[in-house]
Amino acid sequence: MTNAIITARGVGLDLGGVPVLRDVDLTAAPGEVVAVMGENGVGKSTLLRCLAGLHPSPRGEIDVLGGPPADLPDFWRRVVQAGDEPAWYPGLSVREHLELMRAVQQDARLTADEALETFELSARADLAPLSLSTGQRQRLSLAMALLRPSRLLLLDEPERGLDAGFRQRLAGILRGYAAEGGTVVMATHDARLAQDAGARVITLRAAS
Numbered sequence: 001m002t003n004a005i006i007t008a009r010g011v012g013l014d015l016g017g018v019p020v021l022r023d024v025d026l027t028a029a030p031g032e033v034v035a036v037m038g039e040n041g042v043g044k045s046t047l048l049r050c051l052a053g054l055h056p057s058p059r060g061e062i063d064v065l066g067g068p069p070a071d072l073p074d075f076w077r078r079v080v081q082a083g084d085e086p087a088w089y090p091g092l093s094v095r096e097h098l099e100l101m102r103a104v105q106q107d108a109r110l111t112a113d114e115a116l117e118t119f120e121l122s123a124r125a126d127l128a129p130l131s132l133s134t135g136q137r138q139r140l141s142l143a144m145a146l147l148r149p150s151r152l153l154l155l156d157e158p159e160r161g162l163d164a165g166f167r168q169r170l171a172g173i174l175r176g177y178a179a180e181g182g183t184v185v186m187a188t189h190d191a192r193l194a195q196d197a198g199a200r201v202i203t204l205r206a207a208s
């Protein structure tokens, strides 16, 4: 794949002396959604962290956006990672979190109002994030991620906490991101989400 955003070949990683990833290959092109699936503990989150340059020295070859992934500002201007719930700023509302994210970004993809509408949070805009339900907070996390300009989204179980209706909406949002030329790699347990997002599925197998 000549214009690949990600080329990962023969990736391996041991954690605590135990093999977690062994000989994993993954490629992703612009405009593509890739779903990484597999049983609990098979290494999906670990693989995403390797693609984000957050594990030192995995085995094999990993090239992301033209070079090895690096936990550096220039990398994170092009790559957005969303997984665990972020820390929320005390005293800032849902809308103010989105406005803060816009204020520190050039060329944000969405206005705060567009993000509120897309992620069905308009009626909750003036609440503190910690007053939201679990699924609403997940929608805010995703809104913060999708608001940033990027070329690659690394999403760890984006379906977490979301109801069936919003999962379908999320599939459309990810399709739209890919249609604009972006690349999505997501770890997921939701085959329906993967299908609705038009994803190519890669199934990980246990390394040991």
Ligand SMILES: Nc1ncnc2c1ncn2[C@@H]1O[C@H](COP(=O)(O)OP(=O)(O)OP(=O)(O)O)[C@@H](O)[C@H]1O
Residues within 6 Å of the ligand: 015, 016, 020, 038, 039, 040, 041, 042, 043, 044, 045, 046, 047, 187
């Ligand atoms: N820091 C660590 N030290 C030792 N083992 C670890 C460490 N981090 C992860 N592991 C192990 O690596 C394996 C893969 O974990 P990972 O979170 O990548 O799995 P996953 O496929 O994302 O699972 P799930 O579907 O449950 O989210 C697990 O067996 C986990 O216990």
